[in-house]
Amino acid sequence: MKKEKILTIITPTYNRAEKLSVLYESLCEQTCEAFEWLIVDDGSEDKTKEVVQGWIDSKKISISYLYKCNGGKHTALNVGIKNIETPLTFIVDSDDYLLPEAVNQIVSDYSDISRDDICGIAYLRQSKDGHYLTNKLVPENGLIESFCDCRYGRGIKGDMAEVWMTKCLKEYPFPEFENEKFVSEDVVWIQMSQKYKLIFYNIPIYISDYLEGGLTKTRRDQNAKSPNGGMFRGIVQLRAKLPLYYKIRAILYYQIYGSIAGYSYKDLFAKSEKKLLFLIMFIPSIFLRKRYS
Numbered sequence: 415m416k417k418e419k420i421l422t423i424i425t426p427t428y429n430r431a432e433k434l435s436v437l438y439e440s441l442c443e444q445t446c447e448a449f450e451w452l453i454v455d456d457g458s459e460d461k462t463k464e465v466v467q468g469w470i471d472s473k474k475i476s477i478s479y480l481y482k483c484n485g486g487k488h489t490a491l492n493v494g495i496k497n498i499e500t501p502l503t504f505i506v507d508s509d510d511y512l513l514p515e516a517v518n519q520i521v522s523d524y525s526d527i528s529r530d531d532i533c534g535i536a537y538l539r540q541s542k543d544g545h546y547l548t549n550k551l552v553p554e555n556g557l558i559e560s561f562c563d564c565r566y567g568r569g570i571k572g573d574m575a576e577v578w579m580t581k582c583l584k585e586y587p588f589p590e591f592e593n594e595k596f597v598s599e600d601v602v603w604i605q606m607s608q609k610y611k612l613i614f615y616n617i618p619i620y621i622s623d624y625l626e627g628g629l630t631k632t633r634r635d636q637n638a639k640s641p642n643g644g645m646f647r648g649i650v651q652l653r654a655k656l657p658l659y660y661k662i663r664a665i666l667y668y669q670i671y672g673s674i675a676g677y678s679y680k681d682l683f684a685k686s687e688k689k690l691l692f693l694i695m696f697i698p699s700i701f702l703r704k705r706y707s
Contacts, residue, residue, distance in 0.1 A: 419476070420521050421449040421502040421577070423512075426490035428455075430508040431462040440511035440621075442474050446518035450476045454494040457484030486595030486640075488588035495583050502534075504577045505599075509623055516619035520577050523615065532558070533582040533610030537575040538618040547622060548572035552614040560607035561600075564614060566656050575620035582606055594640035598633075601643075601650045608654060634706055637671055644671030652688050665691045669699035670706050 423441065427434060434453075441451055455462050463481065470477045482493050495503060502524060506512065516537075523535050539547040549571045552564065564570060586602045637644035648667030651660055665688060672682045679696070686692045 419448055419450050419500050420524060421504055421517060422452050422498045422500045422580070423449055423504045423506050424452045424454065424491065424494045424498065425506050425508050426454045426456055426487045426494065427458065427462060427508040428484065428487075428490075429458045429460045429462070431458070431460045431465045433509040434462070434465065437506065437508065437511045438469055440514070443514045444475075444512070444517045445514055446521055447475070448521050449517045450478060450500065452478045452480070452494050452498065454490040455479065455481045456487065456490040457482065484595070485590075486597070488597045488599065489590055489595075492587050492590065495580070495587070498580050498583075501580055502577055503580045503583055504575075506620070507622070511621050513619050513621065519617060519619055523613070524577075527613070529558075529611075531609075531611055532579065532613060533606050534576050534578040534612050536564075536612045536614045537577070537620065538616060539573045539575050539620040539622050540618045542621060542623065546572075546618065548574060551616045555615050555617070557614040558611050559614065560611050561603045562607040562654055562656055564612065566660055573622065575618075576603070576612065579610075582610060589643070589646055591640065591642040591646075594643050596636040596640040597643035598637075598647050601647050604650050604654050637667075638674060638706055641671040641675035645675055645677075648672075649687075652691075661688070661691060662695060665695050666699050666702060668692075669695065670703045673699075673703055674706070 425434070425437065441449075453466055463479070466477065466479045470479065480493060480497065482490060491505065502520065504520065519537070520535065541547060550569070552568070552570070557564070583602075586606050588597055588599070588602055591597070645668055648664045648671065651664035652668065656664070668686065669679070669682060669692065673679065683689065683692055
């Protein structure tokens with residue numbers, strides 16, 4: 415059925431011409447047409463542009479294509495979000511895809527929102543074999559909580575499928591650091607949660623390729639190559655309302671990646687907003703830095 419465009423599905427991509435077709439086919443199979451697909455090409459050197467142009471010419475779904483020099487996923491998201499005019503934005507990775515009822519579910523749930531403090535709606539992701547990508551579910555459908563209260567407070571780990579109010583994403587752009595190509599996306603979700611809440615549903619709409627193991631090491635490598643982004647994540651977590659365990663992890667992020675970024679421990683201490691915690695975790699951070707760099 416045709417509807418007014420409510421949702422923009424934004425896909426940052428880099429050299430994924432062969433992978434994008436699965437997502438494209440899933441979008442063509444959506445039962446609701448109230449969406450646009452925005453592909454932000456982060457400097458691909460393969461045939462991404464030609465492949466996408468073929469889909470645009472076919473006119474099966476509404477597609478826009480933007481090209482930019484390679485700078486990392488978060489920079490592609492910033493460029494794309496600036497160009498989005500629909501009230502909702504859904505970040506969907508180039509090697510993932512959506513279930514046929516996904517857009518219809520999102521549009522239906524969005525129509526029920528009457529509060530001004532909502533920044534988005536969170537659904538479930540599944541692996542191809544049907545397993546949820548979180549370790550537990552929210553206690554009830556329609557739960558309204560901040561990202562931090564739900565994910566950190568309830569200990570819900572893993573990936574969800576968050577659909578964001580576009581105006582909130584525009585309010586909190588992803589930070590960019592010179593010569594760095596990675597920033598953890600949750601730095602924005604955490605900042606947003608200090609002001610806004612999410613609506614959580616135990617409803618799967620998103621399918622991901624999920625690889626057991628190796629994720630921590632991959633994240634560590636990405637942060638080591640983009641240490642200012644890693645340090646910034648620590649600062650954001652330290653400022654947020656989080657359980658003590660996460661504050662300890664945050665001060666380690668701040669110290670370890672701040673050191674890798676070239677800051678002296680003296681300067682890091684002077685600028686730290688949690689000086690007692692900094693001192694308590696100083697020795698462990700020295701030990702761990704050797705493993706992270």
